[in-house]
Amino acid sequence: xxxxxxxxxPGDGIGKEVTAVGKLVLDAIAQKYHHQFSxxxxxxxxxxxxxxxxxxxxxxxxxxxxxxAVLFGAVGHPKYDNDPTAKVRPEQGLLKMRKELGLxxxxxxxxxxxxxxxxxxxxxxxxxxxxxxFFRELTGDIYxxxxxxxxxxxxxxxxxxxxxxxxxxxxxxxxxxARTRRKKLCSVDKANVIETSRLWREVVQQVALDYPDVxxxxxxxDATAMLLIKEPTRFDVVVTANLFGDIxxxxxxxxxxxxxxxxxxxxxxxxxxxEPIHGSAHDITGKGVANxxxxxxxxxxxxxxxxxxxxxxxxxxxxxxxxxKAGYRTRDIANSSTQAANIVGTEQMxxxxxxxxx
Ligand code: GGG
Numbered sequence: 001x002x003x004x005x006x007x008x009x010p011g012d013g014i015g016k017e018v019t020a021v022g023k024l025v026l027d028a029i030a031q032k033y034h035h036q037f038s039x040x041x042x043x044x045x046x047x048x049x050x051x052x053x054x055x056x057x058x059x060x061x062x063x064x065x066x067x068x069a070v071l072f073g074a075v076g077h078p079k080y081d082n083d084p085t086a087k088v089r090p091e092q093g094l095l096k097m098r099k100e101l102g103l104x105x106x107x108x109x110x111x112x113x114x115x116x117x118x119x120x121x122x123x124x125x126x127x128x129x130x131x132x133x134f135f136r137e138l139t140g141d142i143y144x145x146x147x148x149x150x151x152x153x154x155x156x157x158x159x160x161x162x163x164x165x166x167x168x169x170x171x172x173x174x175x176x177x178a179r180t181r182r183k184k185l186c187s188v189d190k191a192n193v194i195e196t197s198r199l200w201r202e203v204v205q206q207v208a209l210d211y212p213d214v215x216x217x218x219x220x221x222d223a224t225a226m227l228l229i230k231e232p233t234r235f236d237v238v239v240t241a242n243l244f245g246d247i248x249x250x251x252x253x254x255x256x257x258x259x260x261x262x263x264x265x266x267x268x269x270x271x272x273x274x275e276p277i278h279g280s281a282h283d284i285t286g287k288g289v290a291n292x293x294x295x296x297x298x299x300x301x302x303x304x305x306x307x308x309x310x311x312x313x314x315x316x317x318x319x320x321x322x323x324x325k326a327g328y329r330t331r332d333i334a335n336s337s338t339q340a341a342n343i344v345g346t347e348q349m350x351x352x353x354x355x356x357x358x
Contacts, residue, residue, distance in 0.1 A: 002035040002307055007067035011045040012090060013280025014290035015073020021292035021350035022071050022299045028357045029312050044097065045075030045090035055093030061100055064271055069306040072275035078282050098138050102269030105173045106136040108262060108277055110252045115324040119257035119333045122229060130232040130255050133181065135174040136245025138266055140166045143242050162196045167203040174239035175211040183214050184236035188224045188244055200241060228252050249277055258332040260291025263298040265305050272306040274298040288345040291330040293320055296353055319356035328352050
C-alpha cells in the first residue's frame with residue numbers, strides 16, 4: 001500500500017476543471033488498489049497574483065517541496081497577452097516552480113491512440129504507428145537567461161545559455177529512455193547558427209559514446225518541424241532545448257489528435273510535477289468542454305514515474321483507451337463521423353474513464 005501526499009495546483013483557466021477530474025482518477029486508483037493518497041492545494045499563476053500579488057507565493061513553493069508529487073493544471077490569462085509591458089505575469093510562477101524544484105527534464109509522450117487516427121488533420125497512413133517520447137530541457141535556455149531592454153526601451157534582448165552539465169544530464173535521461181524503447185534518439189538543435197546548439201551537439205555526441213546500443217541522429221529544429229508532420233514514425237526519443245521543445249511539442253500534439261491529449265512529467269532533483277501540455281485556454285474556460293484526458297494521462301505518468309505504480313498507471317491508460325474505443329469524444333477530438341450523442345464534456349469524460357477503471 002502506498003501512502004502519498006499529492007499537491008493539487010489547478011492554476012488558471014481550464015486548469016481548475018481538468019485537475020478536478022485528474023484528482024477523481026487518483027481517488028479511484030487509491031480505492032481500487034488500497035492506497036492512501038492525501039491532498040492539499042496551492043495557488044500559482046494569475047489566481048495567485050490576484051490573491052497575493054505574486055505568481056508563486058512562498059507558501060505554494062513550500063507545499064510543493066513537501067509533497068510526493070504535484071498535479072498541476074495551467075497558467076495564463078489573456079489580460080497579460082494584451083499587456084506586453086506587465087511586470088508581473090502568471091508564467092513567471094511556472095518558471096520559478098521549475099527552477100526552484102530543479103525540474104530539468106520535461107517528458108512529453110506523443111501517444112496516438114489507435115481510435116484517434118482520424119482525429120488528426122494528418123493522413124492516417126502517415127500517422128499510423130507514431131509513438132514519440134520528447135525530452136524537453138526545462139530549466140535553461142532563453143527562458144532563464146538575462147533579458148531586458150536597452151536604447152531607451154527600443155531594443156529588447158533575451159540571452160540563451162547552456163552549460164555542459166545542463167545538456168549532459170538531460171541527454172543522459174533521454175538516452176536511458178531510448179534504451180527501454182526502440183533504441184533511437186534524435187537530438188534537435190540549430191547548430192548551424194546558434195552557439196548554445198553547437199555546445200548541445202558536442203555534448204550529445206560525447207554522451208552517445210556511453211550508449212553504443214542507441215542509434216543517434218542530429219536534426220536541425222526547422223527540419224524537425226517539417227519531419228514531424230511528413231514522417232512522424234521516424235522518431236522514437238527526441239531530446240531538445242527548452243524553447244525548441246516547447247514549440248515542437250505543440251506541433252506534435254497534432255499527431256495525437258489534440259493538445260487536449262498530451263500529458264507531461266517534469267522531473268529532476270525533487271518533487272515531480274505532472275500536467276497537461278496545454279495552457280489555460282480562457283476561450284473555453286467555464287464551458288465544461290475542456291478535454292480532461294491530458295490531465296488523466298498526467299496522473300498515469302505520476303503513478304508510474306513518481307510512485308512506481310506501473311500496474312495502476314497502465315490501468316488508467318487502458319481506461320482512457322476503452323472510453324475512446326467506445327466512441328466517446330470531447331469536441332476537440334471529435335470529427336464528422338462522431339455521433340452527436342458521443343460528444344461529451346469535461347465531467348462526463350471523467351466519469352466515463354472512472355466507469356472503465358472500476
Ligand atoms: N500546463 C502548461 C501550461 O500552463 N502552459 C502555459 C505556459 O505558459 N507554458 C510555457 C512553457 O511551458 O514553457
